[in-house]
Amino acid sequence: MKEPTSMDECVYFTRRVLGTGKAAAWVYRKECPKCKKCLMGKPKDPKTGRYKIRATEYVCYECGYTEEKKEHMESLDINITYTCPKCSFEGEKQMPFIRKKVMRTNEETGKRQSVEAVKIECENCGEVILITKKLK
Numbered sequence: 001m002k003e004p005t006s007m008d009e010c011v012y013f014t015r016r017v018l019g020t021g022k023a024a025a026w027v028y029r030k031e032c033p034k035c036k037k038c039l040m041g042k043p044k045d046p047k048t049g050r051y052k053i054r055a056t057e058y059v060c061y062e063c064g065y066t067e068e069k070k071e072h073m074e075s076l077d078i079n080i081t082y083t084c085p086k087c088s089f090e091g092e093k094q095m096p097f098i099r100k101k102v103m104r105t106n107e108e109t110g111k112r113q114s115v116e117a118v119k120i121e122c123e124n125c126g127e128v129i130l131i132t133k134k135l136k
């Protein structure tokens with residue numbers, strides 16, 4: 001699996017350090033399912049031509065087809081490459097981009113907390129690897 005060459009190709013890209021391991025995850029933009037002429041993205045401001053970063057929907061710039069963010073994201077696949085923090089195995093995984101609520105220990109506070117994350121397991125040792133949603 002090759003990492004994308006340009007952020008323009010992606011609706012999501014992240015790199016994480018996982019203890020002694022690491023992971024990179026990305027989601028490619030989706031071709032409009034209706035007209036198939038254009039890659040969908042955040043709506044643009046007609047005056048400035050800039051993306052509306054806070055928009056909660058994704059649009060096709062050709063035909064105007066719109067999908068809600070959650071529906072849009074969950075119809076896409078996330079690509080993950082990882083180096084397992086437990087066994088150093090290097091693996092990769094492609095799966096639907098669906099975040100689930102999982103419990104984990106906050107490394108700073110030591111407290112258990114619920115976070116939204118894409119959860120995968122190391123193919124070699126079964127270690128759970130979480131790509132958590134970034135807290136803002």
Ligand SMILES: [Zn+2]
Nearest residue numbers: 032035060063
């Ligand atoms: Zn379209």
Ligand SMILES: [Zn+2]
Nearest residue numbers: 084087122125
């Ligand atoms: Zn492992």
